[in-house]
Amino acid sequence: MENMTAFFEEIIRQNPSLDMAEAEFRRALVDDPELRRQYRDYCREVGSSEKNGFLDFCEEYMQEEDNVWNSLNDYDNQE
Numbered sequence: 001m002e003n004m005t006a007f008f009e010e011i012i013r014q015n016p017s018l019d020m021a022e023a024e025f026r027r028a029l030v031d032d033p034e035l036r037r038q039y040r041d042y043c044r045e046v047g048s049s050e051k052n053g054f055l056d057f058c059e060e061y062m063q064e065e066d067n068v069w070n071s072l073n074d075y076d077n078q079e
Contacts, residue, residue, distance in 0.1 A: 001023040009034075009055050018058055025054050 008025070029036050043053040047057035 001042055001045055004038055005057065008054060009061065012058060012061060018055075021058065022054060 011021050011025050011028075015024055029039060038052065040050060043050050046053070046056075048056045
């Protein structure tokens with residue numbers, strides 16, 4: 001599962017928008033049967049559908065990123 005999440009994060013970092021990241025991810029799935037198998041296993045483990053597994057991860061990842069920035073802003077506002 002770590003390999004899959006690292007792959008997701010790499011795609012997110014390399015693409016400026018969620019739509020582009022999803023398109024790149026879908027393209028990678030078509031090109032790589034082993035990646036497709038790992039993704040299927042990942043979705044099963046986290047309880048997500050194959051249709052939404054990547055998008056669910058992206059949503060959670062972005063929410064965590066927002067929380068980091070919000071924490072930093074809260075710290076700045078205390079001074």
